[in-house]
Amino acid sequence: MPKRKDYFDTFCKLSKTFGTAATQSTLLNLIVESAVETMDGKAACLFLRDVGNEYFIPKSQIGLSETYLHASPRESAGIVNVLEKKGYIVFENAATDERLENHKAKKNEGIASILTVPVRVSNVTQGVLSLYTATRRKFDKSEIDFLCALADQGGIAVHTNNLINRLRNNAMFFLELASSINSSLDIQEILGSLTVNICDTLGMKGVTIGLLDEDTNSIQLVASHGLSDEFFEILGVINNETASRALKGETIIVSDTEADKRIEFKKEMKKEGIKSMIVTPILARDKVIGVMRLYSADYTGFPSDVLVMIEALAHQGGLAIQNASMYLKLKEEKINLEKDIWSHRAWF
Template structure:
């Protein structure tokens, strides 16, 4: 009962600390240090998923030497698969357990036992938390449950931290776009800046914007970033499923551009190195006037807040086009009015 109360107090203390830690580096260090302190362990290491490589890499650790040899990231995928199935992996004797790599290195490091649990956010494994002990330990159900709870709490804290940083980045993106709209009436320059800023801030391979030419019925390219000329030549048709639905006002997410039936030019996508796509309409008032496409070179899951951000940016682009068009129309009306007034003056 005493140990249970200690775990409860530790968990309350850790949860409070997670909620007040701002920097991601500090948060990750807090997770591993909390695991060591709460479970009287030698060391701990947090591995986080690298989406670009689809690997789990050591991101924060404490109690291990700098040259400690972790498991090969490719082989670590099998460990993650087993973790997702079992919920944890316990290795009471690392020196003799055949499931482990580099057993001699672990023994030399002073590691006797190892407990590993997944770090999850909304049923998705974003990392792995490993706990190392200096003496042989048969981990009890309470210890396993506590480390699982700690990993879950850490996953929530990491997700909230990432969301906070995304919101800050999104706010800056909106400010940059607003500043660009206010600084020039060159609509092509505004849209070029928009494609560059979105690609760079959201870590995308490329972004393009096409506007609908009502006379020809084609989607004409007006701005792009990060895409080859050969790839840009294939996208002006409006009869593809993605273009048709976007022009009807629907935002579409294509998780795998090389296999999705909605994609006509799969070979071109593969050649260009495109894995996932977002297609969203560009509106001016209540009318769809074009399409913005965002391309990722890795398979990605796009969060609801990011999708909302993308749709808002496309809407801002449409407003910029509308404002510039209205200004040009007013300039033309002004010129016509001046010419009309001058012709009347000539009568006197």
């Protein structure tokens, strides 16, 4: 077995850096460096899944050439399935293993064996950490456990960075949006601004807003952004369980639209590139007046702070709609009053 540094020393160094480092890249770089140094590897790379795609892309690496890294992207689906079952993957002979591609590239790079473990963010596998060796290796349990622990630290770094960025962006977004929608009394302008800004800031594929028609007790779509015209037409006939529950004041999370039995038009959603969604009520003075749907091109559990933000935005939209409606009503009443005054004057 190769000579290794003490695992405890490595984690002491990691712990100290995690308490002082300001950027995600600094932490991820330290993780891959620690993997190579402590486990006597040739190289290491931490990959994260590209949002909206089924590929892992390198986020931090040491010891690999640019030519090798760009030889081809790593598909995430198959790797994740194996990692979810076993917790790690060992490629003892990387140059011939049938589970791997680009054998020639690995041979030219001098890669003999590979150990791959999952990087989990909010309990979801969002990437992998791979250790590459220059000689054929069998990895014992302690080595596998150590690399898994390093990958967990990578997941914590990504999660913390995502949380900080979301909180900062959400606060600024909510302030700007509140100012924007309160500066207008045009309902269509308000809803259009709301859908566009939510997509851009929260990284959603699409957003729709439907208002309740009390005469027919159905949802009428009034605003949309990011979705094709073909899919928008399909949405016009959807009045399913998620919408019904949202009209009762409940926020519904669908983490996998293809597998969830509550979802209609699964094929159409897959074609549109929708993988998960949120359905939340739009309230005005504690009364549900509509439903907002947010569609994501990624599989996600939607963190609690994002859900709070979405519900707050729906409430803000409901308030803006109510204000605009009251303005229109007052405007109409003013016109009627003026007509009455002129009719009274005609009597004299």
